[in-house]
Amino acid sequence: MIETRIDRRFAALKNEGRAAFVSFITAGDPDLQTSLQLMKKLPEAGTDVIELGMPFSDPMADGPAIQLSSQRALNAGHTMAKTLEMVREFRKGDNETPIILMGYYNPIYVYPADKFLADALAAGVDGLIIVDLPPETDTELCLPARDVGINFIRLATPTTDEKRLPAVLKNASGFLYYVSIAGITGTATPDPHVVHKAVAAIKQSTDMPVAVGFGVKTRQQVSDIARGADGVVVGSAIVSMIADSLDGKGAATSETVERPLALVKELSGGVFDILEG
Amino acid sequence: MSSNETILNSFRSGPDEEGAFGHFGGRFVAETLMPLILELEEAYETAKKDEEYAFELNDLAKHYAGRPSPLYFAPRLTEHFANLSTVGGGAKIYFKRDELNHTGSHKINNTLGQILLARRMGKKRIIAETGAGQHGVATATVAARFNMECVVYMGATDIERQAPNVFRMKLLGATVIPVTAGTGTLKDAMNEALRDWVANVDNTFYLIGTAAGPHPYPAMVRDFQSVIGNEVREQIMEAEGRLPDSLVACIGGGSNAIGLFHPFLDDKGVEIYGVEAAGKGVETGEHAASLNGGKPGVLHGNRTYLLQDDEGQITDAYSISAGLDYPGIGPEHSWLKEQGRVNYVAVTDNEALDAFQLCTKLEGIIPALEPAHALAFVEKLAPTLPKDHLLVMNMCGRGDKDVFAVAGYLGVEL
Structure with missing residues (x-):
């Protein structure tokens, strides 16, 4: 398929000799304007790739932090149209940073899917991570996305064995997202050595970059994981920072943009450690 | 009439190998769970053909459940x-x-079938979701009977309105975990059970209470x-x-x-x-x-x-x-x-x-x-x-x- 911003970004970082820092936030959390402001400032704080969550009422693969962020966005009246609007607004000032939409299938299915792909592409979306669409369902969205030039980023997990890996890789594009733990987002802590071994094993079967996420919370973890992967994803830690900054009524304060950004600045430093030996 | 025609004209031949009934059904789950539901499907297909499994289930249905x-x-x-x-x-x-x-209730018909399957698969821990508590009780019952650890997820709202069933489950030795996420009802209990399953893939069997969920559950519970x-x-x-x-x-x-x-x-x-x-x-x-x-x-x-x-x-x-x-x-x-x-x-x-x-x-x-x-x-x-x-x-x-x-x-x- 045609080259996307994701492909270009990972290729450039490979030349630099370091891993990508991927930041996850939920679109519309805690409200559209605050969320857009935060999104626009993520690249200068050290984000190489933005993963933007599409809020869903029933996020089955997510831990409490991201569940709550989804609820905050929905309570503020967030919609799929507003998620795509955020991407359009972001693109007015940044045409390079890759944007991946992450979420669950139902809001796309009712949108419906073909219109969603057209609108997402027009808005400037580069990739999709849809948690509840395994390879067995590729005709639903994965193949149509590839046809319009949007990467379908596949998850591989500790339960994805050698037998299953080829199916997972078959129609994947952009990069492979290795889920570092058997579990939900933001809970258990991954062991870098186990993760490096798993990533190395996957790399035997694919030339695609492999990014690692789930449970990464500290700069040290970012640094450790980045030594054996092409990208590190941080999500729950960032959205927890948003939650901590809200006032008693759950509304944004003057800190709601700055505190998550400060965390991104700190954690993203971890991907540069490898360059300093 | 050829056997093919019989199948084409039947309402009873579903689901297909993808777990679909027409365009309904299927397997829309996170990658972590895919290998598990494929393994479950295989185990169920094998058990279905096993006379010993059928005998054991019928025997329990008769002498334990009262069929x-x-x-x-x-x-x-x-x-x-x-x-x-x-x-x-x-x-x-x-x-x-x-x-x-x-x-x-009818719930015991299903929990007996699934717990025997869990045993065959070597699973040691049973999880379930429940709304009214009937499925939770039926699950806790068979878990007690077969000496397995049992964790039941139940919406916090439902726990309040179904207190007697909550106590029954506890008497039966189950751990009842209140779910406050989302709206604290059955759908949220199911989300939470799925999250537990993803985090405990090695030893845990998810005993779903209704003819829904990813394939093979709808067909298996129906059977x-x-x-x-x-x-x-x-x-x-x-x-x-x-x-x-x-x-x-x-x-x-x-x-x-x-x-x-x-x-x-x-x-x-x-x-x-x-x-x-x-x-x-x-x-x-x-x-x-x-x-x-x-x-x-x-x-x-x-x-x-x-x-x-x-x-x-x-x-x-x-x-x-x-x-x-x-x-x-x-x-x-x-x-x-x-x-x-x-x-x-x-x-x-x-x-x-x-x-x-x-x-x-x-x-x-x-x-x-x-x-x-x-x-x-x-x-x-x-x-x-x-x-x-x-x-x-x-x-x-x-x-x-x-x-x-x-x-x-x-x-x-x-």
């Missing part, structure tokens, strides 16, 4: 509906007495519950010498209904009715009628009719009956609706409450609020039918668990 449950002719309700008829009709009313099973319909076939032949003219069952997720319906789907002369919970009325938006008031979507591993808003966000179901209070429905029902093979109707809280009292007074059977919905529809249907019409309704649960809630609704202080 077969009776098929009971309800004379006073039959007479009552005949008196209501303005056309001299009335129908003969039979109840399939699955409320007499051990643990008080375990089909004992209901298979027994009815034999029992009605013995009682009347012919098949019934119509079948009626209530529907939340739809497991008791598909269990009654499935063995009759290819008997063209049998009219089939599934009764959803209309709550305060489908037009009010406060209901649990996924087929009558929802639209197709993807949740909890399958494509099916769901209660949802225009954005595809799942909305809360509402019903007086906690067991029908689920915003989805088993995918096979969605398919049968679109095929037009089963008629899906809905009755309100108030209609179900009236039927609950009617059945108690006339037959000396206190029904659960769930089958009270089925009976409320029978009350509408029977007077329009001829006197020799044979109607079988599934009395899928007993009402002991509901008497306190009903007292509250009727304004009676206990």
Whole structure:
């Protein structure tokens, strides 16, 4: 398929000799304007790739932090149209940073899917991570996305064995997202050595970059994981920072943009450690 | 007729190898769970062909659960509906007495089947979701019987309104975990069970309570519950010498209904009715009628009719009956609706409450609020039918668990 911003970004970082820092936030959390402001400032704080969550009422693969962020966005009246609007607004000032939409299938299915792909592409979306669409369902969205030039980023997990890996890789594009733990987002802590071994094993079967996420919370973890992967994803830690900054009524304060950004600045430093030996 | 044609013309051949009933069903789960549900499917396919497994299940069904449950002719309700008829009709009313099973509902049929499978797969830990608590109790029961650790996820809202069942589960040795995420009801309990499963893939078996979820659950639960319909076939032949003219069952997720319906789907002369919970009325938006008031979507591993808003966000179901209070429905029902093979109707809280009292007074059977919905529809249907019409309704649960809630609704202080 045609080259996307994701492909270009990972290729450039490979030349630099370091891993990508991927930041996850939920679109519309805690409200559209605050969320857009935060999104626009993520690249200068050290984000190489933005993963933007599409809020869903029933996020089955997510831990409490991201569940709550989804609820905050929905309570503020967030919609799929507003998620795509955020991407359009972001693109007015940044045409390079890759944007991946992450979420669950139902809001796309009712949108419906073909219109969603057209609108997402027009808005400037580069990739999709849809948690509840395994390879067995590729005709639903994965193949149509590839046809319009949007990467379908596949998850591989500790339960994805050698037998299953080829199916997972078959129609994947952009990069492979290795889920570092058997579990939900933001809970258990991954062991870098186990993760490096798993990533190395996957790399035997694919030339695609492999990014690692789930449970990464500290700069040290970012640094450790980045030594054996092409990208590190941080999500729950960032959205927890948003939650901590809200006032008693759950509304944004003057800190709601700055505190998550400060965390991104700190954690993203971890991907540069490898360059300093 | 070739065997191919038979299969093409059958309503009983699904699901296909992708777990689909038409375009419903399937396997919409996170990658972490895919290997597990494929393993489960394989284990179930193997067990199905194993005589020892069948023997063990039948033996437990007979001596532990109390099967077969009776098929009971309800004379006073039959007479009552005949008196209501303005056309001299009335129908003969039979109840399939699955409320007499051990643990008080049809749920035990399924939990026995699945726990034997869990044992065969070497799993040591059982997790389940529950709404009213009937499935939770049935799961905790078989877990106690087979000495397995049992964790039941239950919405915090449901825990409050079903306190006796919560205590039963604890007595049976289960850990009941309140779920406050989302809206704290059955759908959230199912989300939480799925999260547990993802985090404990090695030792845990997820024992789903209804004919929904990712393949193979809808087909597997249906198979375990089909004992209901298979027994009815034999029992009605013995009682009347012919098949019934119509079948009626209530529907939340739809497991008791598909269990009654499935063995009759290819008997063209049998009219089939599934009764959803209309709550305060489908037009009010406060209901649990996924087929009558929802639209197709993807949740909890399958494509099916769901209660949802225009954005595809799942909305809360509402019903007086906690067991029908689920915003989805088993995918096979969605398919049968679109095929037009089963008629899906809905009755309100108030209609179900009236039927609950009617059945108690006339037959000396206190029904659960769930089958009270089925009976409320029978009350509408029977007077329009001829006197020799044979109607079988599934009395899928007993009402002991509901008497306190009903007292509250009727304004009676206990």
